[in-house]
Amino acid sequence: xxxxxxxxxxxxxxxxxxxxxxxxxxxxxxxxxxxxxxxxxxxxxxxxxxxxxxxxxxxxxxxxxxxxxxxxxxxxxxxxxxxxxxxxxxxxxxxxxxxxxxxxxxxxxxxxxxxxxxxxxxxxxxxxxxxxxxxxxxxxxxxxxxxxxxxxxxxxxxxxxxxxxxxxxxxxxxxxxxxxxxxxxxxxxxxxxxxxxxxxxxxxxxxxxxxxxxxxxxxxxxxxxxxxxxxxxxxxxxxxxxxxxxxxxxxxxxxxxxxxxxxxxxxxxxxxxxxxxxxxxxxxxxxxxxxxxxxxxxxxxxxxxxxxxxxxxxxxxxxxxxxxxxxxxxxxxxxxxxxxxxxxxxxxxxxxxxxxxxxxxxxxxxxxxxxxxxxxxxxxxxxxxxxxxxxxxxxx
Ligand code: PLP
Numbered sequence: 001x002x003x004x005x006x007x008x009x010x011x012x013x014x015x016x017x018x019x020x021x022x023x024x025x026x027x028x029x030x031x032x033x034x035x036x037x038x039x040x041x042x043x044x045x046x047x048x049x050x051x052x053x054x055x056x057x058x059x060x061x062x063x064x065x066x067x068x069x070x071x072x073x074x075x076x077x078x079x080x081x082x083x084x085x086x087x088x089x090x091x092x093x094x095x096x097x098x099x100x101x102x103x104x105x106x107x108x109x110x111x112x113x114x115x116x117x118x119x120x121x122x123x124x125x126x127x128x129x130x131x132x133x134x135x136x137x138x139x140x141x142x143x144x145x146x147x148x149x150x151x152x153x154x155x156x157x158x159x160x161x162x163x164x165x166x167x168x169x170x171x172x173x174x175x176x177x178x179x180x181x182x183x184x185x186x187x188x189x190x191x192x193x194x195x196x197x198x199x200x201x202x203x204x205x206x207x208x209x210x211x212x213x214x215x216x217x218x219x220x221x222x223x224x225x226x227x228x229x230x231x232x233x234x235x236x237x238x239x240x241x242x243x244x245x246x247x248x249x250x251x252x253x254x255x256x257x258x259x260x261x262x263x264x265x266x267x268x269x270x271x272x273x274x275x276x277x278x279x280x281x282x283x284x285x286x287x288x289x290x291x292x293x294x295x296x297x298x299x300x301x302x303x304x305x306x307x308x309x310x311x312x313x314x315x316x317x318x319x320x321x322x323x324x325x326x327x328x329x330x331x332x333x334x335x336x337x338x339x340x341x342x343x344x345x346x347x348x349x350x351x352x353x354x355x356x357x358x359x360x361x362x363x364x365x366x367x368x369x370x371x372x373x374x375x376x377x378x379x380x381x382x383x384x385x386x387x388x389x390x391x392x393x394x395x396x
Contacts, residue, residue: 001038001357001358001359002036002038003022003034003036003038003356003357005035005036006022006023006034006035006036006038007020007021007022007023008020008021008023022034022356023035026054026055027042027050027053027054027055028053028054028055029053029054029055029375029377030042030043030053030054030374030375030377030378030379030382031054032054032361038359039359040356040359040360040361041359041360041361041382041385041386041389042054042361042374042375043360043361043362043372043373043374043378043386044361044362044363044371044372044373044374045252045373045374045375046256047225047251047363047373048193048225048226048230048251048252048338048373049251049252049256050252050255050256050375051228051229051230051252051255051294051298051375051376051377052252052255052294052297052375052376052377053375053377054375056255058293059255059290059293059294062289062290062292062293063257063286063289063290065289066081066285066286066289066290067286069285070285071284071285071286072281072284072285073285074280075278075279075280075282075283078283079285079288080285081285081286081288081289081291081292082100082283082284082285082288084288084292085098085100085261085283085288085291085292085295086098086100088292088295088296088299089249089261089263089295090263092234092235092295092299093234093235093247093263095247095263095264095265096264096265096266096269097263097264097266097269098261098262098263098264099114099261099262099264099277099282100259100260100261100262100279100282100283100288101259101260101261101262101279101282102258102259102260102279102281102282102284103139103250103258103260104139104222104224104225104248104249104250104251104260105138105139105140105141105144105260106139106141106260106279106282107224107248107249107250107260107261107262108138108139108143108144108147108187108220108222108224108248108262109139109141109143109144110248110260110262110277111185111187111218111220111222111246111248111262111264112130112143112144112147112185112187112220113143113276113277114218114246114262114264114268114271114272114276114277115130115184115185115218115220115246115268116128116184116185117268117271117272117276118184118218118267118268118271118272119183119184119185119216119217119218120184121271122216122271123181123216126182127181127182127183127184128163128182128184129163129164129165129182129183129184130146130147130161130163130164130165130183130184130185130186130187131165131166131167131178131179131183131185131186131187132147132148132149132164132165132166132186132187132188133149133166133167133168133169133188133192134149134166134167134168134169134195135150135169135192135195135196135198135366136148136149136150136169136187136188136189136192136195136222137150137153137189137192137193137194137195138187138189138222139224140153142157142160142161143161145157145160146160146161146164147161147164147187149164149166150195165178165183169188169192169195169198169200169204170198170200170201170204171204172203172204172207175204175207175208175211176207176211179211179212179215179217180215181215181216183215183217184217184218185217185218185219185220186208186212186217186218186219186220187220187222188200188208188219188220188221188222188242189221189222189223189224189225189226189236190205190221190223190226190227190231190236190237190239190240190242191225191226191231191236191239191334191335191338193225193226193338193365193371193373194225194365194366195365195366196340196342196365196366196367196368196369197333197334197338197339197340197365197366197369197371198333199240199333199334199335200240200242201240202240202241204240205237205240205241205242205243206241208242209241209242209243212245218245218246218268219242219243219244219245219246220244220245220246220247220248221235221236221237221242221244221246221247221248222248223235223236223237223247223248223249224248224249224250224251224260225251225338225373226239226335226338227247227249228249228251228252228253228295228298229252229298229299229303229304229307229376230252230307230336230337230338230373230376231307231311231335231336231337231338232304232305232307232308232311232335232336232337233304233336234298234299234304235247236335239335239336245264245265245267245268246262246263246264246265246268247262247263248260248261248262248263249261249262249263252294252298252376253291253294253295254287254288254290254291254294255290255291255293255294257284257286257287257290257291258281258284258287259282259283259284259287259288259291260282298376303376307336307337307376308336310337310376310378310379310380310383311334311335311336311337311339313380313383314337314339314372314383314387315332315334315339317383317384317387318332318339318341318372318387319332321341321387321390321391321394322341324391325391325394325395327344327345328343328344328345328346328394329341329342329343329344329394330342330343330344330368334372337372337373337374337376337378338371338372338373339371339372339373340365340366340369340370340371340372341369341370341372341390342368342369343368343369343370344368346368346394348364348367348368348369348370349364351370351390351393351394352364352370354393354396355389355390355393358389358392358393359389360386360389360390362390370390372386374386
């Protein structure tokens with residue numbers, strides 16, 4: 001594969017980006033094509049976004065039809081696609097209301113703000129603390145960053161929000177010793193994506209449910225990466241028995257268009273008043289029109305069954321890989337089509353680069369984990385192809 005000229009070096013983009021990019025031109029199904037025409041199997045899906053794959057003419061058509069009707073009207077008014085999506089999300093989740101933003105981090109900002117409104121109304125002005133967990137990732141805006149206890153992301157931006165506490169993930173004793181009435185919210189990923197594909201245990205979920213209910217703390221499930229079908233369940237909380245008061249969604253919801261959603265239970269919605277929070281573009285009708293079609297597919301029981309089956313197949317293939325490469329792979333972990341390969345002494349950045357040269361796109365998670373979050377429409381043959389490339393690279 002010759003992709004030597006398919007890279008752009010430090011273009012006039014802000015320095016927060018990488019200084020070298022692989023430049024893609026188009027995609028089809030689970031494959032991406034760079035500007036030289038090289039083909040790559042994509043097991044990253046634009047960081048867990050492109051659930052239905054590339055080149056979707058049906059979604060493009062919905063987008064363009066809606067754009068011809070109305071692209072934007074502000075949140076002083078509403079549109080049919082936005083209201084329809086709100087109905088769909090509440091019906092599928094059993095939640096009572098939805099706030100729409102433009103991204104995952106904004107979905108979490110809304111969740112954190114609503115939790116404080118609720119908590120103050122129930123427990124008084126001082127019940128404002130937040131708890132999040134080691135290795136969590138909740139976003140880059142100031143509030144979400146304050147509950148993302150990662151030195152790399154936080155260090156340049158202190159002081160962040162006060163009253164943000166951290167506990168080890170999946171540690172029941174630590175949870176029992178830290179939580180009390182002074183907390184407004186616990187925010188947690190049912191499966192930590194960025195942090196290393198760490199799966200919440202059912203025991204930890206059950207303790208979270210119990211303690212949040214005992215102290216009237218708002219339990220926020222950040223399902224931005226693991227939600228909307230990726231686990232084989234419509235909502236990732238269901239995979240571990242978590243019973244949140246708020247679910248935040250983003251990434252795949254609008255087929256690659258920017259949209260975030262914060263699903264809230266009635267008790268929280270009842271504490272919120274007009275003007276308490278807002279967003280100019282949130283719930284944009286073009287994004288919502290596409291999201292209606294995407295969620296129709298993602299919530300379909302048959303589609304979810306297929307994700308479970310393909311997830312099991314991927315786990316089996318990766319477990320076999322681990323057995324054949326015990327010196328390279330320490331562990332395989334994940335649920336459905338969010339899987340991690342925990343490396344032993346290998347450098348994940350080097351493996352990812354070699355995979356790229358061999359026509360496979362992968363992601364990193366945590367310090368030493370290869371993250372696989374392919375489009376949910378991936379086939380078993382494509383899973384075979386991807387795992388074969390990983391094996392070839394590990395064998396080099
Ligand atoms: N929460 C989780 C679990 C995520 O994985 C991400 C993004 O990777 C976010 C929040 C932030 O989402 P966004 O980048 O859309 O703001």
